[in-house]
Amino acid sequence: MTPDRWQATESYLAEVFGREDAHLAQLQSKAIEAGLPDIAVDAVVGRLLLLLTGLTRGRRAIELGTLGGYSGIWMARGLQPDGKLITLEIDEKHGNFAQDQFTQAGVADRVEIRRGDALDTLGELKGELAPRSVDLVFLDADKERYPTYWKLLRPMIAVGGLLVMDNALGSVSWWIDDLSSPSARAADETNRLLADDPDFEAVAFPLRQGIMIARRIR
Numbered sequence: 670m671t672p673d674r675w676q677a678t679e680s681y682l683a684e685v686f687g688r689e690d691a692h693l694a695q696l697q698s699k700a701i702e703a704g705l706p707d708i709a710v711d712a713v714v715g716r717l718l719l720l721l722t723g724l725t726r727g728r729r730a731i732e733l734g735t736l737g738g739y740s741g742i743w744m745a746r747g748l749q750p751d752g753k754l755i756t757l758e759i760d761e762k763h764g765n766f767a768q769d770q771f772t773q774a775g776v777a778d779r780v781e782i783r784r785g786d787a788l789d790t791l792g793e794l795k796g797e798l799a800p801r802s803v804d805l806v807f808l809d810a811d812k813e814r815y816p817t818y819w820k821l822l823r824p825m826i827a828v829g830g831l832l833v834m835d836n837a838l839g840s841v842s843w844w845i846d847d848l849s850s851p852s853a854r855a856a857d858e859t860n861r862l863l864a865d866d867p868d869f870e871a872v873a874f875p876l877r878q879g880i881m882i883a884r885r886i887r
């Protein structure tokens with residue numbers, strides 16, 4: 670693999686698997702115009718989320734990190750018709766923008782934005798949701814807290830349910846081969862926690878900035 674070939678691979682994946690509808694295709698540029706950061710997943714990861722949510726026959730999904738609603742729309746579309754996505758967001762502007770996008774995408778009836786710090790919201794959800802009742806979790810909020818989030822999320826995931834983690838291998842400012850940044854160390858710690866967990870099967874792969882998928886087997 671060379672840097673050029675990596676770039677060409679990403680372009681190929683985007684061309685072949687990165688189809689989006691007109692609303693999703695414009696969402697990211699509208700979000701940037703509205704002052705949101707350009708840190709959403711891309712259409713290939715979005716399609717993976719759609720596929721995985723569908724594979725779990727998901728009725729309940731949780732996302733940490735709503736941003737402008739891009740990944741949330743893909744996940745909501747993968748849910749069963751009576752399914753629900755609870756997406757956690759600390760930033761009021763991001764939450765407001767995302768709420769509009771969920772309405773425009775026609776999924777607002779199956780998405781609830783929980784505003785506030787995900788640590789607090791996960792504490793609330795622990796009291797509301799039965800243990801092992803969540804079919805899919807997408808972890809995509811503040812990276813340094815990934816291991817803490819994982820410990821809170823673990824009891825919630827159903828047998829057969831999935832954890833999908835973004836930035837499992839890197840981001841624009843760090844990569845997993847250099848553990849000098851707290852985010853890199855947190856991603857590495859979470860990867861290893863999942864890889865060593867006897868109740869989960871896990872693997873990470875270098876799609877975009879690294880995706881880790883883990884499935885509860887018991």
Ligand SMILES: C[S@@+](CC[C@H](N)C(=O)[O-])C[C@H]1O[C@@H](n2cnc3c(N)ncnc32)[C@H](O)[C@@H]1O
Pocket residue numbers: 708709710733734735736737738739740741757758759760763785786787788809810811
């Ligand atoms: C990478 S973005 C999420 C991107 C989104 N999942 C997508 O692909 O469309 C991370 C989001 O997490 C939010 N966030 C950061 N720290 C948080 C926290 N402690 N609790 C809840 N949300 C947080 C940020 O405000 C930001 O909107």
